[in-house]
Amino acid sequence: MSFDPVRGRASKGWVSHTPSIVDRLRPCADGLVPFSVEFSPPRDAAAEARLWRAVREFERMQPAFVSMTYGAGGSTRDRTVRVTGQLAAETTLLPVAHLTAVSHRVSELRAMVGAYADCGIRNILVLRGDPPGDPMGEWRKHPDGVEYADELVRLVLDLGDFHVGVASFPEGHPRSPDLEHDTEYLVGKLRAGAEYSITQMFFDVEHYLRLRDRVTAFDAEQGAKPIIPEIMPITSLRSVRKMLQLSGSALPRELDERLARAAGDGPEEDRAAVREVGIEVATTMCERLIREGAPGLHFITLNFARATSEVLANLGYSVHARA
Numbered sequence: 001m002s003f004d005p006v007r008g009r010a011s012k013g014w015v016s017h018t019p020s021i022v023d024r025l026r027p028c029a030d031g032l033v034p035f036s037v038e039f040s041p042p043r044d045a046a047a048e049a050r051l052w053r054a055v056r057e058f059e060r061m062q063p064a065f066v067s068m069t070y071g072a073g074g075s076t077r078d079r080t081v082r083v084t085g086q087l088a089a090e091t092t093l094l095p096v097a098h099l100t101a102v103s104h105r106v107s108e109l110r111a112m113v114g115a116y117a118d119c120g121i122r123n124i125l126v127l128r129g130d131p132p133g134d135p136m137g138e139w140r141k142h143p144d145g146v147e148y149a150d151e152l153v154r155l156v157l158d159l160g161d162f163h164v165g166v167a168s169f170p171e172g173h174p175r176s177p178d179l180e181h182d183t184e185y186l187v188g189k190l191r192a193g194a195e196y197s198i199t200q201m202f203f204d205v206e207h208y209l210r211l212r213d214r215v216t217a218f219d220a221e222q223g224a225k226p227i228i229p230e231i232m233p234i235t236s237l238r239s240v241r242k243m244l245q246l247s248g249s250a251l252p253r254e255l256d257e258r259l260a261r262a263a264g265d266g267p268e269e270d271r272a273a274v275r276e277v278g279i280e281v282a283t284t285m286c287e288r289l290i291r292e293g294a295p296g297l298h299f300i301t302l303n304f305a306r307a308t309s310e311v312l313a314n315l316g317y318s319v320h321a322r323a
């Protein structure tokens with residue numbers, strides 16, 4: 001395989017034999033569905049060591065694929081490409097590289113895709129990203145960049161033999177005027193060539209089911225593409241509330257109250273009690289998602305294996321992680 005950084009595309013005739021994510025979404029024989037996990041780029045050497053402990057734990061559990069999020073800063077980006085490349089070269093895992101358009105001109109986006117191609121990565125989750133600095137602020141595209149994720153989907157696919165996924169939002173993207181427009185824009189990304197979507201985290205399975213219904217009603221062909229639910233096993237109320245601020249998702253009131261009761265009134269939340277509720281809720285959600293025909297389960301891990309492996313063990317997957 002070779003990628004021409006000047007022309008910004010894979011050399012003619014390059015065909016990668018890396019499996020696509022959709023190839024990996026075959027139902028398991030025991031009534032379970034494939035599972036996958038999301039990692040985040042480590043910020044320093046200690047975080048990188050922790051990430052690799054989690055990677056090796058998950059490697060034993062044979063997830064269908066693993067994804068690596070894409071951060072804002074330049075040095076994080078270099079580390080992201082390096083670590084994602086190592087996942088491809090030094091493990092048995094199938095990596096999906098996230099890529100955002102934030103602060104990038106088109107030539108830089110091409111170079112990033114090239115860097116991933118050179119590491120043997122063919123699966124890319126294409127995202128627009130949020131404004132740098134203040135993620136809730138006004139989005140301004142780079143003057144030489146792209147405005148929406150659908151343009152980036154086309155750009156990546158034009159560069160060579162890649163398999164692309166996109167983000168979907170069961171409760172609607174926070175910047176979408178309404179769910180109808182939100183559905184239209186998601187379908188636009190799928191029509192641009194994305195093969196599947198991974199959802200934002202959610203805590204009411206109904207939101208996922210209604211998203212699936214909306215996409216199918218809007219465009220049956222695109223509605224047939226897998227919508228992979230993203231599951232967050234809650235281990236800290238404070239951090240999940242922070243993560244939710246940006247996401248467009250919310251904790252249902254009853255669950256929020258239950259977690260608050262578990263967290264207690266002390267200066268530090270009772271992490272063990274919160275975690276117990278979080279694991280139970282994630283397990284119940286996954287059981288329902290499997291019954292409702294979800295094509296897979298994608299877990300946010302925060303680079304720890306234990307919470308996800310506990311949920312998987314509750315569901316009947318034969319896994320056991322140490323940390």
Ligand SMILES: Cc1cc2nc3c(=O)[nH]c(=O)nc-3n(C[C@H](O)[C@H](O)[C@H](O)COP(=O)(O)OP(=O)(O)OC[C@H]3O[C@@H](n4cnc5c(N)ncnc54)[C@H](O)[C@@H]3O)c2cc1C
Pocket residue numbers: 068069070071098099100126127128129130147148149150166167168173174175176177181182185188189198199200201230
């Ligand atoms: C599974 C998942 C993984 C993620 N990983 C990362 C990551 O690694 N790094 C990171 O920085 N962020 C990540 N995000 C967050 C994501 O970048 C933000 O939610 C971002 O605000 C939206 O990205 P998008 O790709 O959905 O953008 P888009 O699909 O471009 O949508 C952005 C906004 O524009 C609207 N829109 C889209 N198309 C059009 C159009 N044609 N006309 C008018 N309006 C339109 C949409 O409704 C939405 O409000 C992830 C999100 C999810 C769900």
